[in-house]
Amino acid sequence: MAVASSHAEEFISTGVRLPAEALALLRRAAVERAEREGGRVSVSAVVADLVRDHAGALAGKARS
Numbered sequence: 001m002a003v004a005s006s007h008a009e010e011f012i013s014t015g016v017r018l019p020a021e022a023l024a025l026l027r028r029a030a031v032e033r034a035e036r037e038g039g040r041v042s043v044s045a046v047v048a049d050l051v052r053d054h055a056g057a058l059a060g061k062a063r064s
Contacts, residue, residue: 030045033045033046
């Protein structure tokens with residue numbers, strides 16, 4: 001996973017309702033990422049990376 005970068009990006013805080021299992025999976029991914037790459041545990045960074053990695057597919061779903 002790529003590290004989320006704050007260079008020239010605007011960040012906005014939001015709330016998202018997720019099933020407990022989905023949030024637990026995101027938290028585990030964030031912990032493992034922090035252990036592997038260093039830095040702090042950040043679910044937001046994991047979600048941002050997932051969105052960047054799948055932007056084309058998400059754009060296609062948005063058009064549907």
